[in-house]
Amino acid sequence: xxxxxxxxxxxxxxxxxxxxxxxxxxxxxxxxxxxxxxxxxxxxxxxxxxxxxxxxxxxxxxxxxxxxxxxxxxxxxxxxxxxxxxxxxxxxxxxxxxxxxxxxxxx
Numbered sequence: 001x002x003x004x005x006x007x008x009x010x011x012x013x014x015x016x017x018x019x020x021x022x023x024x025x026x027x028x029x030x031x032x033x034x035x036x037x038x039x040x041x042x043x044x045x046x047x048x049x050x051x052x053x054x055x056x057x058x059x060x061x062x063x064x065x066x067x068x069x070x071x072x073x074x075x076x077x078x079x080x081x082x083x084x085x086x087x088x089x090x091x092x093x094x095x096x097x098x099x100x101x102x103x104x105x106x107x
Contacts, residue, residue: 006047006060014061018053025052062097 007014010024025048032040050064051057 005064006050009043009047010051012051014057016057021048021052021057 007016010021010028012021012024016024025044028044029041032044034041049056050060
């Protein structure tokens with residue numbers, strides 16, 4: 001199984017829009033049609049399903065258990081530490097998560 005994340009497979013950044021993700025997906029499936037490249041097509045389609053909407057990307061980024069992402073919140077804390085800042089406590093993180101999830105439910 002391919003251990004790359006869906007962003008790498010589709011060649012998009014985590015901050016990409018729905019339209020950018022869809023364009024990358026369409027470009028790739030044109031290059032790898034299912035009748036000629038079934039494995040690549042399946043890999044591309046699976047990656048697209050994981051991150052095709054903003055809500056899907058948020059859920060993937062926060063809760064993914066793909067290889068290399070055992071505890072997503074730990075990854076978030078490590079990223080904050082790399083930038084030389086003190087990570088926020090659990091209360092601000094919980095509030096942020098609730099706000100993000102509420103925004104995706106209203107779309």
